[in-house]
């Protein structure tokens with residue numbers, strides 16, 4: 040991350056803030072050149088990531104902090120989003136989607152993030168908490184159903 | 187400002203970021219209970235404030251920083267928005283709308299901010315730059331044409 | 334805990350069941366309210382539950398989980414669940430989740446009330 | 449400087465002038481493009497300039513400034529400027545700015561082409 044983000048958000052871990060963040064992100068992605076479908080997928084991925092930080096990382100507490108950073112990427116064009124928290128640390132290997140053929144409520148979030156974004160990386164932050172780095176390029180392969 | 191904001195934004199002084207911020211703000215205001223018209227007015231006020239920081243404060247440079255902080259207010263219900271910069275300091279007295287009966291392009295921003303928000307305060311920040319504090323309460327008097 | 338925001342759901346009686354038409358974006362702040370309202374309706378033992386999604390421009394995985402729960406509880410009672418009038422984003426999330434073939438999805442309320 | 453984003457403006461010829469129909473939100477990132485396109489059209493010396501705002505859900509004071517400039521340049525040439533099909537937010541900003549009585553505002557393109 041050589042240069043500073045175009046835009047950063049610091050928010051409380053409240054589900055009522057998911058909608059404002061999605062709205063901002065759809066507009067940001069559309070200005071970069073993503074079409075309506077792709078912008079919607081980007082907003083969905085971030086929504087799922089935030090929902091997981093709130094539910095799993097912070098166990099549903101609404102007074103903790105989450106940071107989001109947004110970059111427009113050039114050559115190739117696209118965007119990068121980083122989600123950071125001070126929540127419970129988990130081994131990145133353990134954050135994975137379940138078998139979709141087992142039809143049950145829940146367990147779709149990580150699948151949705153992986154299938155809508157081109158690059159997804161979870162890591163433990165040295166200072167505590169987790170970091171998720173998402174990237175999506177303009178004109179990359181369209182979204183596929185999760186395998 | 188006793189408690190920390192619900193949501194804060196740090197952004198570059200780019201006009202392309204005005205739209206994402208407006209979108210976020212409309213959604214934030216609607217969740218608090220403002221109707222479509224009032225939410226649109228809040229987004230307009232912040233849009234005008236940011237445009238002024240970019241044009242007047244930072245002379246159109248697009249690599250400077252602006253901070254926004256948003257609070258939902260309770261008893262009475264409403265919202266507070268603070269816009270901060272490290273731009274040129276101006277005497278708050280000098281930031282005022284012009285006579286509207288003189289029809290010419292420009293000079294409407296401060297009028298729009300004052301007529302759409304219930305409380306508007308410009309001040310010099312001790313650490314440099316300016317701070318604008320805006321408040322709007324739910325169920326306050328409707329917006330009037332600027333006098 | 335985060336406050337849950339209530340979802341406005343219109344309902345309409347059918348000869349053999351009920352249509353529910355939620356409106357607004359169904360995300361983690363709203364799905365608990367939708368889940369509660371679906372559970373309430375299931376107590377009336379409908380033979381057919383239609384969920385008209387025309388008023389739902391966006392749904393995340395918590396909304397999808399609510400639909401899967403509705404599917405499971407209708408199956409348990411031998412009732413039928415039909416989804417209708419999906420907006421593009423809602424259709425997309427069901428497709429990515431491979432649930433578009435698990436649910437019975439029809440074009441509109443008329444088709445859902447009479448198949 | 450911030451990049452200006454171009455506004456898509458459709459245009460239609462009238463017997464005595466032209467209709468311009470910009471689309472999208474007109475804010476500080478877009479008003480320079482709209483200003484340039486209006487100036488371009490004014491070079492053709494239309495007797496009537498109609499700006500159809502049905503595709504503009506939002507406009508800030510920089511968009512309003514562009515309209516005031518258009519008003520001034522049509523007046524200078526003895527031409528007529530008409531605004532039509534205002535969306536609620538655009539009407540509201542003109543009202544707050546006390547410009548709703550300064551501009552000639554009509555309901556739709558038909559009314560604007562023939563008054």
Ligand SMILES: Nc1ncnc2c1ncn2[C@@H]1O[C@H](COP(=O)(O)OP(=O)(O)O)[C@@H](O)[C@H]1O
Nearest residue numbers: 091092095096129134135145146147148149150
């Ligand atoms: N931010 C996070 N912090 C901790 N654990 C997480 C996080 N995100 C995901 N996980 C883990 O990954 C699993 C799969 O997440 P997901 O696919 O979103 O399904 P669900 O949240 O419905 O269980 C979760 O059950 C949880 O154990």
Ligand SMILES: Nc1ncnc2c1ncn2[C@@H]1O[C@H](COP(=O)(O)OP(=O)(O)O)[C@@H](O)[C@H]1O
Nearest residue numbers: 238239242243276281282292293294295296297
């Ligand atoms: N953030 C700011 N920093 C410095 N000066 C400002 C700022 N905001 C407003 N002003 C001053 O107030 C005047 C009125 O602003 P405004 O009503 O928005 O009209 P305009 O920007 O079109 O001149 C500006 O011309 C400028 O001198």
